[in-house]
Structures are given as structure tokens and as C-alpha cells.
Amino acid sequence: MNAAGDFYDFHSVRPHEAPHEIEDVERLLAANNLELDSQIEIFVVCRQQGTVVACAGLDHCTIKCVAVAEHLRGEALSLRLGSEVVSLAAERGQFHLFLYSPPHNQSLFRGWGFYPLVEVPRQIVLMENSTVAIQRYCDRLREQRRPGATIGGIVLNANPFTLGHRYLVEQAATACDWIHLFLVREDASSISYADRFALVAAGVKDIDNLTLHQGSDYIISRATFPGYFLKDKALVDHSWAAIDLLLFREYIAPALGITHRYVGTEPFDLVTNSYNSEMRHWLQQPASPAPPIKVVEVPRVSIHGTPVSATEVRRLLAHRNFKAIEELVPATTMKFLEQDYPQIVQGA
Amino acid sequence: MKIVKEAIAGTLESSDLLVKVAPSDTREIVIKSEVFKQFGKQIARVVEETLDQLSVKAGSVVIEDKGALDCVIRARVQAATLRGSGSEDLDWRRLS
16 A cells, blocks of 8 residues: 555545535535536545545445546555445445446546446446446346347336336237337336236236346446436436447347337327437447347327326326226236225335 | 355455455356466466365356455455355364
8 A cells, every 4th residue: 555545534425414525525526527416325435634535426336426636646546446435335235336437437447347338439338347247147138039030129117017018018019029028127116116027927918929027237227327427418318328228239139139129109208208219319320339229119009088108097096096097007907006006105 | 165145355456356256056257357467377276276175166256356466365255255155153274
């Protein structure tokens, strides 16, 4: 350890418990063109003679807001910071970690044991702290490969599974030799992942050319949501979609031989709507060395003039309007909502 | 000794290494080292020997090496394995 290292004081800070300390952290971040990310649960902060000289934040399994004071770069402080944040994550039970870096800082994080997964050219790189995790994941997917010329892929959150989802899956299953259906695993929805999974499984049980897959960190997860070091908010959403879609195109689709991605049109939700247009760009255009995937937008189904959406179902649920819900969801989802409705409201 | 949970030991600083262990059906070792060209084989041998001494037959062991000496590699692999085994009673003779 170098002599200067002895003067570094590392400690962890929870943003909500120490607002004044976070002000110091914010100053360091601002000097590095970064903003404080509100999702961060805990920071590793390094002080030298009272001044914050380095920091790294942790949002579940994603490292964010990493900064080192300019005059201390090149003195191995970053490696200590990396060690500290990796052990803090381990103490919190997180071993599989992700990190976003501008492309020019990649080599720094290579030193932390992080390796690039996908890159949005000149913008960001998503890295993970393993050289084998994504390959093992793809190996497991490859075991589920099915023969056919047209293989469809669908990603659903299904909160909860509606007749709209059912229609989308049916359309895809009719048009394709096989369908790989993924469910978003993040437990950020009012209905738990386990329940959502059970409802989808029940709702597609009769479709025999379909595999229902568990979600993962690599498909629309908290880890694939960057945007902290980007000043331009418009760029944030853009890159979020790009990273997620490039992961799909470069790893998941080739492992399963997916040729088409099916998605419902989204007239209401602006985020999903922009996600769909991003999809056309990042999956179909020559934006990646991986083979292009055809995006098929299926028009949203309406029942008695009401477009079927999970958002609408949740709205009706809040008003206990089961009669209206019954028209929008399959019987299996209906039964679940009626039985478990009070618990869901409490959990929401 | 059986690895029943994920665990880490070590640091990323120069002359040290970070060892991550996780449960797995087979014994898999992945080594990344800044001096892999010169010492990759030697590092692998030390890791294998250390795991053999602890009778670790299955588990994933991932190493991020920063030019650590053999004795350091041994100590870090032992520490990560013991943490990952969750066992309290140690056979100290095996750790020499």
C-alpha cells in the first residue's frame, strides 16, 4: 500500500440517513459531470482529510455514480474503491454485479474485474463482474432451442395477464414454428413475479408450440436500466432501450434462434411506445454485428371498444369493478384477482 | 468441504487477488490475471492444490488476480472457500 493510502478513510453511507454527507458526494459527482442517482441504496465514500475524494453507489446489483477526484487518479485509489464496493455488495448478498461505463473508462473497470457485455457505440457499455455468467445463461437457453424457420420471441411483464397478452401470444404462435415467451422477473409490480408467472403459465397452457421462460437479469431488469451518468434525459431512455435490446439481439436471440420479436402496439403508454420504436431500430437495423431480428407489431385488441391493457385492469381493480375486469382477462386471471385482490391492494 | 453459498475474499489491489466462490455441480475454475501469460499455469496449480487440500469437489471459483504471491493466493482461496462452506468447525491441519 502506498503512503497516501493510509490517509484514505472509507466508510459506507445510506443516502436517506445522512443527507449532509450526500451533499459532499453530490459535489464530487457534479465535478465529474454525474448526477446523484435516486435509486442508490448505499454509497461507499472515501474521505481524505475530511474531503470526499472518491465514491461509488450501489443500487441492488448495479454499481452507479462512481467518481474519483481528478488529482488522485492514477494512484490506485480506484482499485481500493472497487474492492470496497465489491465487498459491500457481498455483505448485502449481491455477488453478480453490473456496471455502466462510458466506453473510454472501460479499462478502469476491467481492473475491477468487470467485463463488457454490450456497447451502445460512443455512449455506454454495460459490464458485469464475470467472464462466464452470460455464456452459462446462453448455454442453458440453447438447451431449449427448437427447430423451425420462424422462431418468435415475446417479453411480457403481464401485471396481470390479460386477453390482450393472450391475443398477442396467439398471433405469434399461429405465425411462427415456435414461440419463446419471457416474463420480466423484477418484483417491481403490484403482483408478485411468482403470481404473474403462474397466471401466464395458466393462460398459455393450451398453446403447444410455446416455451415459457423465467425472466433474468439480462431481460428488462433493474440491472439493464442505466442513465445515471448521462446529462441528457432524452438520452437516458434511449440508452436504456438500446442496452436491453442489444442484449436480446446479441445473446438471447442467437442462443434460441429467434428470428422475430412480437410486441403489442402501445397507443397510451409513452415509455412503452418509445420502447417499441427503439426496438425497430436496435433489432432490425445494422446497429449490431448480430443478425437482425424482425419486429412484428400486433395491433392491440379491443373488447366492446375498450382497448385491453393491464394498466386498465389495475385501474378497474382499484375500483373493485370486477364485472368490467371479467371482459378483459382470462378466467384463470379472473379467479386469482377475485381471490387475492385484498392482498394485492395492500401490497401495491 | 462443500461450497453451499456465494462468498468472496481478497481485494483488487496490487499484489492481491479477489476470489469468488459459488455453489456448482462441478468444479469450475476461472482465472483472470494481469500476469496470466507468465504465471497462469502456476496460479492454476496453486488454486487446484488448495482446493484439493480442502477436499472441494464441486463449486465455481472465479479469480481476479493482481499479481499475488502463491502464499497469498492460497490464503485467499482458503478464506473464500471457508466462507462459502458456511462451516464453523475447521480442520486447521488442512490449512497449512
